[in-house]
Amino acid sequence: MEEIDRRIVTLLAKDGRMSFTDLARETGLSVSAVHQRVRRLEKRGVLRGYAALLDYDAAGLPLTAFVSIKPIDPAAADDAPDRLAHLSAIEACHSVAGDESYILKVRVASPLALEELLNQIRTAANVSTRTTVVLSTPYEHRAPELADKPSEEPA
Amino acid sequence: MEEIDRRIVTLLAKDGRMSFTDLARETGLSVSAVHQRVRRLEKRGVLRGYAALLDYDAAGLPLTAFVSIKPIDPAAADDAPDRLAHLSAIEACHSVAGDESYILKVRVASPLALEELLNQIRTAANVSTRTTVVLSTPYEHRAPELADKPSEEPA
DNA sequence: TGTGAAAGATTTCGAAA
DNA sequence: TTTCGAAATCTTTCACA
Numbered sequence: 001m002e003e004i005d006r007r008i009v010t011l012l013a014k015d016g017r018m019s020f021t022d023l024a025r026e027t028g029l030s031v032s033a034v035h036q037r038v039r040r041l042e043k044r045g046v047l048r049g050y051a052a053l054l055d056y057d058a059a060g061l062p063l064t065a066f067v068s069i070k071p072i073d074p075a076a077a078d079d080a081p082d083r084l085a086h087l088s089a090i091e092a093c094h095s096v097a098g099d100e101s102y103i104l105k106v107r108v109a110s111p112l113a114l115e116e117l118l119n120q121i122r123t124a125a126n127v128s129t130r131t132t133v134v135l136s137t138p139y140e141h142r143a144p145e146l147a148d149k150p151s152e153e154p155a
Numbered sequence: 156m157e158e159i160d161r162r163i164v165t166l167l168a169k170d171g172r173m174s175f176t177d178l179a180r181e182t183g184l185s186v187s188a189v190h191q192r193v194r195r196l197e198k199r200g201v202l203r204g205y206a207a208l209l210d211y212d213a214a215g216l217p218l219t220a221f222v223s224i225k226p227i228d229p230a231a232a233d234d235a236p237d238r239l240a241h242l243s244a245i246e247a248c249h250s251v252a253g254d255e256s257y258i259l260k261v262r263v264a265s266p267l268a269l270e271e272l273l274n275q276i277r278t279a280a281n282v283s284t285r286t287t288v289v290l291s292t293p294y295e296h297r298a299p300e301l302a303d304k305p306s307e308e309p310a
Numbered sequence: 311t312g313t314g315a316a317a318g319a320t321t322t323c324g325a326a327a
Numbered sequence: 328t329t330t331c332g333a334a335a336t337c338t339t340t341c342a343c344a
Contacts, residue, residue, distance in 0.1 A: 013209060021338090031337085032314080047207050050172040051206060053203040054164065054202065103287065133251065133253075135251060139240065141206060144216055176320065184329080
């Protein structure tokens with residue numbers, strides 16, 4: 001990925017609705033050239049999609065938490081992500097190194113909803129949970145600074 | 156926030172570039188009515204912005220980690236988020252309940268870059284760190300399911 | 311890969327209900 | 328808060344360098 005593509009990706013990471021016209025102006029390319037590059041980045045999977053960023057308080061999901069899970073039966077097949085995918089309160093699932101096997105990020109409406117969710121997680125995936133409640137979020141979803149040589153792999 | 160707004164927010168959370176024309180069709184409103192609602196949701200802050208979702212491997216930041224931090228001097232002013240804001244590798248900063256005070260989500264290019272980042276975090280905020288490395292991410296950034304009564308507060 | 315141009319969609323905004 | 332309509336912009340594709 002070259003400089004121009006990195007610039008395009010950075011701009012779209014900051015403003016996912018930026019127009020091709022604006023991208024063209026910012027990059028010094030023609031509109032069609034930018035268009036072509038964006039399509040290529042999408043097809044390659046570098047740009048995975050676009051999303052609106054929400055205010056979760058206003059959206060009725062004011063309680064965020066990180067839930068670390070550990071299998072109760074370490075011998076059982078590890079398909080926790082699949083078993084939990086139907087729970088829409090789970091925004092993300094990361095497999096992690098360390099004592100526990102996954103960290104889930106969850107968003108719920110209330111402490112009661114969190115309690116119910118934890119029960120669902122435990123029974124659906126046969127895991128124990130350890131929950132860290134988020135009190136406030138100074139910042140989130142910041143766009144990264146793309147460095148010099150992101151993925152020099154051949155197509 | 157009423158049903159239609161929730162529908163609009165949900166649709167934009169899934170596809171941040173959906174056109175007003177499509178939103179209108181999905182909601183049964185006219186294009187301008189949808190347009191006005193979106194603008195109002197943006198002004199109210201319910202829609203906080205739009206972002207492209209990246210493939211961080213392809214973007215050259217293949218290493219994700221959660222860094223929990225704890226102040227070395229518990230009596231010092233707690234301004235860690237401000238002191239860390241300049242580090243662009245930090246994607247998010249959550250104040251949390253529990254033994255540690257913040258959880259940071261970071262994205263870096265390599266283990267070496269992570270080591271350097273941890274040093275910067277420790278010196279910039281005078282904290283100790285505990286790092287959990289992400290091995291893989293089954294899913295992330297899933298759109299929430301907005302419930303019946305998200306924020307019934309008066310304007 | 312790049313460019314410019316043209317056709318077709320979309321966005322935006324004022325006025326009316 | 329909604330709708331309609333028209334002007335301004337944007338998207339998309341094409342032929343060609």
